[in-house]
Amino acid sequence: MNPPRAVGLLGLICLLGGGCAATQELTRDLPGVKFVKYTMAGADREQRASLDRGLTQLRAFEYDPAVRSLRQAIWDVELIDKRSLRLEELVEVHQALAEAYAGLGKNQWSTEQRALAQALAEYGRRENESGPTETALAKAKAAYQSAHFREAVTxxxxxxxxxxxxxPTPLRLxxxxxxxxxxxxxxxxxxxSERxxxxxxxxxxxxxxxxxxxxxxPPPVRTLITAVEASEARLGKRSAD
Incomplete structure (x- = not known):
C-alpha cells in the first residue's frame, strides 16, 4: 500500500473512531477527508460553498470579492449542527477573512479576525462545553448600556x-x-463608523x-444601515452584470 493511501485510511479509521487526535490533524486537509466529515455530520456540503469560493478568490488576490464570499460563509457554516465541524469551519472562515483584510491593508480588522479564529479554535478544544452564553451576552449589553463601549466591543x-x-441552530442564529x-x-x-x-x-x-x-x-445607525445596504445592492448588481 502506498504511503499517501495508508495515511488516508488511517485518518478515516481515526475519524470513524473519534480518536487519534494527531492523525486527525495530519489528515484534516487531505482530499476527501472534508467530504467524509460532512457526511458523518449529516451536513450539506453546499454549506461550505461560499467558503470554498472565498478561498479561491483569496488565492487569486481578489480580496474584495473574497471578503464578500466569506461574509456569506460566516452564516452558511452556522447551519452545520455538529459543533466540532461547525467550529472547525468557522476558524477557517475567520482566518481567511484575516488574510483578505490584510490584503486590503485593513490590518486592525485582520488582527481582530485572527484573534476570533484563535478563540474559536480554543473553544472547540473544550469537549462538549456549554458555557453561560446568556451571561456573556448580558454582560456585554450591560457595558453598552453603561456607555462603556470599548468594554462592550470586547x-x-x-x-x-x-x-x-x-x-438548536435557530436559537444560536x-x-x-x-x-x-x-x-x-x-x-x-x-x-x-467604517468598522x-x-x-x-x-x-x-x-x-x-x-x-x-x-x-x-437609533436614527443615525438606521441611516448607516440603509446606506450600507444600498451600497451592497449596487455591488451585487454589478457583480451579476
Missing part, C-alpha cells in the same frame, strides 16, 4: 465565541444576530438580520 466578541455552545447588531451600535458609539459599517455588511449576508437590528438602532 464583551460582544467573547459572546460570539460562547454562543457557539447554544443549540438569533443570539449571533443580536451580538453582531450590538457590535454595530458599540462601534458607532465609539466613532468607528460599524463592516459589521452591518456581515449582518446583511443573513436574510432579515438587518431588519431586526434596525428596529433597535
Amino acid at each position: 464583551g460582544f466578541g467573547q459572546a460570539l465565541v460562547e454562543i457557539e455552545g447554544q443549540s 438569533r443570539s449571533l444576530v443580536d451580538a453582531r447588531c450590538h457590535l454595530v451600535l458599540a462601534y458607532f458609539a465609539l466613532g468607528r 460599524a459599517g463592516e459589521e452591518v455588511r456581515r449582518l446583511a449576508a443573513l436574510d432579515g438580520a438587518t431588519v431586526s437590528c434596525r428596529r433597535q438602532a
Whole structure:
C-alpha cells in the first residue's frame, strides 16, 4: 500500500473512531477527508460553498470579492449542527477573512479576525462545553448600556465565541444576530463608523438580520444601515452584470 493511501485510511479509521487526535490533524486537509466529515455530520456540503469560493478568490488576490464570499460563509457554516465541524469551519472562515483584510491593508480588522479564529479554535478544544452564553451576552449589553463601549466591543466578541455552545441552530442564529447588531451600535458609539459599517455588511449576508437590528438602532445607525445596504445592492448588481 502506498504511503499517501495508508495515511488516508488511517485518518478515516481515526475519524470513524473519534480518536487519534494527531492523525486527525495530519489528515484534516487531505482530499476527501472534508467530504467524509460532512457526511458523518449529516451536513450539506453546499454549506461550505461560499467558503470554498472565498478561498479561491483569496488565492487569486481578489480580496474584495473574497471578503464578500466569506461574509456569506460566516452564516452558511452556522447551519452545520455538529459543533466540532461547525467550529472547525468557522476558524477557517475567520482566518481567511484575516488574510483578505490584510490584503486590503485593513490590518486592525485582520488582527481582530485572527484573534476570533484563535478563540474559536480554543473553544472547540473544550469537549462538549456549554458555557453561560446568556451571561456573556448580558454582560456585554450591560457595558453598552453603561456607555462603556470599548468594554462592550470586547464583551460582544467573547459572546460570539460562547454562543457557539447554544443549540438548536435557530436559537444560536438569533443570539449571533443580536451580538453582531450590538457590535454595530458599540462601534458607532465609539466613532468607528467604517468598522460599524463592516459589521452591518456581515449582518446583511443573513436574510432579515438587518431588519431586526434596525428596529433597535437609533436614527443615525438606521441611516448607516440603509446606506450600507444600498451600497451592497449596487455591488451585487454589478457583480451579476
